[in-house]
Amino acid sequence: MSQEKKSADSIHICINGERERLDIEPGETLMASLRRAGHYSVKNGCDEGVCGACNVILGEEGLTRSCLVPAASCDGDDVMTVEGLLDDDGRLHPLQEEFLERGAAQCGYCIPGVLLSAYDLLQRDTVPTEEAIADALSGNICRCTGYVQQIEAIQAAAERLPDAEPAAEGEH
Ligand code: FES
Numbered sequence: 158m159s160q161e162k163k164s165a166d167s168i169h170i171c172i173n174g175e176r177e178r179l180d181i182e183p184g185e186t187l188m189a190s191l192r193r194a195g196h197y198s199v200k201n202g203c204d205e206g207v208c209g210a211c212n213v214i215l216g217e218e219g220l221t222r223s224c225l226v227p228a229a230s231c232d233g234d235d236v237m238t239v240e241g242l243l244d245d246d247g248r249l250h251p252l253q254e255e256f257l258e259r260g261a262a263q264c265g266y267c268i269p270g271v272l273l274s275a276y277d278l279l280q281r282d283t284v285p286t287e288e289a290i291a292d293a294l295s296g297n298i299c300r301c302t303g304y305v306q307q308i309e310a311i312q313a314a315a316e317r318l319p320d321a322e323p324a325a326e327g328e329h
Pocket residue numbers: 200201202203204205206207208209210211212222223224225
């Protein structure tokens with residue numbers, strides 16, 4: 158984070174590996190700045206930190222509700238949106254494939270935030286239990302799916318990822 162943040166009317170951030178300048182309005186949130194710059198996968202669900210639709214992975218802070226973060230505080234930071242899940246050839250991440258395969262997305266509005274919550278979980282826990290997944294999704298509101306397919310999709314994706322390890326006996 159830079160010393161210039163408070164007075165900046167623009168910031169530079171690295172979005173999904175690409176350096177970008179964001180113009181910011183006074184008091185604007187990171188969510189608002191990202192959306193104004195065309196990063197519409199960062200959804201505005203509630204604008205008050207409740208629904209998780211605006212989730213991004215923000216530098217060392219990790220999973221973050223971008224509607225609660227002043228854009229001016231993010232100068233120099235790395236930001237990952239759901240597009241960052243794609244590999245270098247533009248192929249979907251196993252999480253995205255499993256969501257599609259299992260009908261875990263309906264209207265889709267919550268999905269970028271849900272996928273980033275799942276991605277954040279799998280960075281910390283390569284063999285998550287159903288309870289761990291439900292806990293990870295507890296900050297995401299989905300009004301369509303009831304979460305069951307989402308939890309199944311996350312478990313299936315975890316099993317496909319290279320770091321997945323067999324669960325120890327009694328762990329589930
Ligand atoms: S829009 Fe940020 S938590 Fe709902």
